[in-house]
Amino acid sequence: MxxxxxxxxxxxxxxxxxxxxxxDPAKPLTVIRAExxxxxxxxxxxxxxxxxxxxxxxxxxxxxxxxxxxxxxxxxxxxxxxxxxxxxxxxxxxxxxxxxxxxxxxxxxxxxxxxxxxxxxxxxxxxxxxxxxxxxxxxxxxxxxxxxxxxxxxxxxxxxxxxxxxxxxxxxxxxxxxxxxxSLLGIRQLRTAVVDIEAVQRTLDRKAARDAGGKLERVTSELEKLELALKEIDDEYERLTVRLGNIEKNQSRKTRELESIRGIGELDAINQEIQGLEQDLASLEGYRRKNLATMTGLLRSEALSWTLACGPLTMALARLDKLTDLRKIPKTSTQILEDRLELGVCICGETLDPGSTHRDEVAKLLAEQQGRDPIADRLTDLRYRAKALRSVNQQDFTEAHAEALGDFAKLADSIRSKTTALQAAKERRALIDEERVRELTEELAELDRKKGDVNFKLGTLDTRRVTVQYDCDQKREEKRNAERNANISRDLAVRRDVGLDLLSLARAVQEQLEGPYVQRVSNRLDRMFKDIIGADNGDTTGVITSTSITSSFDIVVSSQHDNKLDPDFEVNGASQRALTLAFVWSLMEVAGTVAPRFIDTPLGMVSGTTKERMVEAITRPPAPDETPYQVVLLLTRSELAGVEHILDERAGAFNTLSSSQHYPLDLVYKWAEDEPHSRSCGCSHREQCKICARRQDNDLGLRFREESVV
Amino acid sequence: MSGMNPYASVEMTMPADLHPKISQFFGPGKPVGRMIDAWWLGLCIGVKHGQQRKRSDEVRKFADGTIFASDDWRIVHLELLAVAKKGEAILAQPRDVIRLASGYADYGLEWVAEHCLGANEPILALLNAIEVPAA
The missing domain is CATH 3.40.50.300 (P-loop containing nucleotide triphosphate hydrolases)
Known part of the structure; x- marks a missing residue:
């Protein structure tokens, strides 16, 4: 149509x-512009x-x-x-x-x-x-x-x-x-036909058996029961397979959720990390306190005093040295002079015999020393003590000062970095919904149990099927032997043979449709989708590597290493839209269905080159050997932006819908009737007229058509 | 003379206006040190800058001279400073020695208070502010 x-x-x-x-097959597109x-x-x-x-x-x-x-x-x-x-x-x-x-x-x-x-x-x-x-x-x-x-x-x-x-x-x-x-490939109708033919075939078999007599009738009845049992097993097998698929999908979704939570990090690991960081910080804090204590020591140290007051202290020491040179200090020489006089030997080795000139000079010197003021004692003491302290010098403080500050800077860096890591770990821990992790873990365990049950049932069915199939084969052989010996009317035999032929044909066509035809849709879908999203067919680096339709008719999007993407969460909006359009187009093309494809606002979430490729793909005229089609796109002016050149080439008809309610805010001209309503005109995306002209149309460079009358 | 403290009976004071500021950081249970450490640091800073503050009428005692017994090198430095600035005779007057030193310390205590106030780590702030000759 x-x-x-x-x-x-x-x-x-x-x-x-x-x-x-x-x-027009060469221009299958109709554009209806409408805000x-x-x-x-x-x-x-x-x-x-x-x-x-x-x-x-x-x-x-x-x-x-x-x-x-x-x-x-x-x-x-x-x-x-x-x-x-x-x-x-x-x-x-x-x-x-x-x-x-x-x-x-x-x-x-x-x-x-x-x-x-x-x-x-x-x-x-x-x-x-x-x-x-x-x-x-x-x-x-x-x-x-x-x-x-x-x-x-x-x-x-x-x-x-x-x-x-x-x-x-x-x-x-x-x-x-x-x-x-x-529906579009006719699989549903054919499946119904197969079931119908099978029913007819069973009726003919029963009739033939009745005609042939007791043994064949019994064998046929038994075979029917076995075939029914076989069908029930197959139906149950299919039901369980679907259930298994659903369980696996559910498992996959929950596992993904769990992994996304765990992606933040295992709770135990984070707790351990936090504990470790807290211990490190406590240890660093200890070092920091020691470092501050060292600084405190430095602030009250003799070295600091020497460093800051170096000038006057050195000056005073020089002054004391000068006093020493002048022999005004140290006063400790009185003790030496007394000792020498007592020994009778001078420090120069000469004897200090009583009455000798040398002894008299030493005694005179002793008298001078003993007569000095008490300040000299203080100065002497000061000089000796100051000399003893001179082991501490400026260099010591400068080095200790630099070391203490350097250590502090390093410690501060370490503390800052550990604190940041600790905060990040705590934030990660806060993101983990422990309750949800527990729920998901339990649900996954339950799903695993269900999956085990289903697999066990499938295994049991497999075994049963082998047995029933064997019995069926035996019974068929028995039936064939009985039929050979029976007397069945020729008419019935012919009808039954025709029924069998029809059944084989219908099953073959069904298999063909479910297999190669679905595969053709799948291949076409993959090509068209990649065309739209701009993926190279030989690409091995893209996020999406292929799309396909499975034997159970599910659409699957694959990524690297054959990982399956969840279309809800892992495929962006534009690609979701492209995938849907590619599916509709591929299916209708393979099915050979000539039908209109109306799409309202198809480019809403699409922009840039993807938008161009999408319009290009869904408006491309069919090749002579392809099914003709008709596509009607209802587009807003913003959707039209950037794809006008494709529409110029592909569209065979243009229309514009406008609403009187948009006057005067958006529409330029007031229409004759006051009652709110929408009107159509034949303006293309390059044109405007007295019905559809909007205030931005001149800026968009749209040509004015005089034909329309308001 | 070693072990003798001629300043034991002298009262150690600082300007009353600086005392509350300094006592925020120095003193029992405070992070930086004792009040005498603040005073001594102030003294060193005052000497380093060659600046004294005119002694205020309002002073507050924070210790007595017995405190020097715990660090007797300070007596040596005090006296060297006094000799350098006033000559040998000042040693006969321990109060004059302390008065001279307090002039420098009062200036330095103001500097100490300025650097401590508002600092996260007063010790670090002080140590960073001290101008140290290159090693």
Whole structure:
């Protein structure tokens, strides 16, 4: 299906909207420019309602609360709401044009919900000979554009990642991916077909057995039971495998959380580190106190005194020396002179005999010395004591001073560094939620136990399956022998053989779809995603190395060393959006489904070269051997910035939606009607007119179109 | 004469305005040392700077001269200083020796108080502020 034209009447503020879409395979893109609150979401809902009716909107609000007519419509006046979609269908019979019209009448009430009439839907085939109305329009539409895949065909910016990321449980997310793959590739229908054929086959077998008589009937019945048992084992095996997968994912998530907490450091290790640092600090504090004590000692030391008072002290000593030279001190010579006189020998060796001249001179000197004033005693004493102290000198203090200050600086550095480390360790410890660690540890242990249980059950099932399979094979052989000896009608035998052939064919196709086709989607997804995010296919250094769809239809993002990334936490917003778009595009391409892809605000979180690559990838015209498609992007002016050149080349149709409520703040021209409403015009991203012109448009260099009339 | 303290009976004083400041850092239980250590450091600083402060009328006793007995080298330095500044005769008047020294110490105590106030580690601040000749 490719939609050519959308007309909307009285749907919310979309009073009279007429939008042409491109169906040109060479220019598959239609750009609808619309700022916030201009009617993008209303248009989105109007199309979904037009295609599928109220039922498709029930996940948005309850039908009772939904009001299609404008809030400005007066109570009591009926309003006809209508959506008309013109589209093309190409099938084996060729290309045909169709028109889908859906309308309903609403009468707003003064209070409470609107009074809504019955929806009327009409589907017509447009031919040269006139319109031909088709019966059961819903079933035709469900065939062309299945309602269950509405999320794939019509996505909005906020929901665009819903296939890939959280805000919903992993199980729900996977179901969306499974449903999309199974529906678009036809796997679901084929699976149903296989089950149906198997049931028919069993009926034919039973009939043949009844015809053939007692033994074959019994063997067939036994074989049926064994096959049923085998199927039950397989179903149980599959159920347990899914459960095991879920347990492992849960384990992985919790382990990641635990590791992120432990990434801060093991609590015990941090406590040990803190203890060590505190001991180091206590020890350093001891050294610091000793160092300060040394400084205190220095401050009160004799060395300091000598150093600071060096000048006068030296001067005084020199003065004392001079007094000594003048023999005014020391007075201690009196004792020597007395001793010499008593010995009778002078210090020069000459005798001091009584009456000798020499003795008289010594006695005279002694008398002089003994007659000096008491100050001399003090000076003598001072000189001797001062001389004794001279061992301490200035050099000693200078060295001790430098050493003490140097030691203090080193200690201060060490204390600062240890204190910082201690503080950091304490902060790390504060970040660890001990309670959460305990919870996670317990939960992981429980998951491990459950995983063990499931693995044990899987092992038991494996063993049982081998036994049942063996019994089945035996029973089949027994049945074949019984059949050879039995008398089965030719007609029944042929029908049964045809049934068997059909079953083999259906199973083979199913395997083909589940295997190589899903693989093709996976490969295409990987290529397109890498194109968008700008990763080299041979890159071995990027964060994301590959994306793939597993055999259980999960989308997996891989990083270096085949580590799996969690799309919720380890893939950025732009990449999440790119992954979703790449999935939708790849799936529809491999499925060969021709359907419109409406995306509202797709570039909201994307910028720069990624934005360019994303637009480039999702608007690239299909190659001749590829499925044609149609893409409609609803973009704001800021989303358009930087990708205009791609849109110039790729877009086959342009429209702009504007809202009267933006006048005068943003819109330049006032529209004729006062009632709030949204209007469309044919302006491209390079143009403005009297309907859509906004105050920044001249600055953006947009050309003015005169055609539009306000 | 060794062991004899001629200053034992002399009162050791400092200006009353400086006493509370100095006693924040020096004295029993204080980190830097005893009051006599502050006084002695002040003396050394005053001598080093060649500055004396005019003795204030309001002084406060912080010790008596017996304190010198614990560091008798200080008596030697006191007397050398006195001899250098006033001649040998001053030694006969211990009070004059202490008065002379107190003039220098009073100047130096003001310097000590300035460097201690507001310092995280007063000892470090003092030691850093002392100008030491190169080794």
């Amino acid at each position: 490719r939609i050519q034209r959308i007309r909307v009447h009285n749907f919310k503020l979309l009073r009279d909207i007429d939008i042409q879409l491109s169906i 916030n609150a201009s009617g993008k979401t209303s248009l989105h809902y109007a199309i979904i309602w037009g295609l599928y009716g109220m039922d498709a909107l029930k996940n948005i609000a309850s039908p009772r609360d939904i009001r299609f007519s404008s809030k400005a419509a007066p109570a009591g006046s009926p309003v006809l709401i209508e959506v008309v979609l013109d589209f093309q269908i190409t099938d084996e019979a060729g290309t045909a044009d169709y028109r889908l019209t859906r309308h309903v009448q609403e009468t707003p009430q003064a209070t409470g919900p609107v009074d809504r009439g019955r929806e009327v839907v009409k589907l017509s085939k447009l031919t040269a000979a006139g319109d031909k109305e088709l019966d059961q329009p819903e079933s035709w539409l469900d065939q062309w554009l299945p309602k269950r895949l509405v999320d794939i065909f019509f996505t909005n910016g906020d929901d665009v990642q819903k296939f890939i990321t959280g805000k919903q449980e992993a199980r729900l997310r996977q179901e969306k991916v499974h449903l999309a793959i199974e």
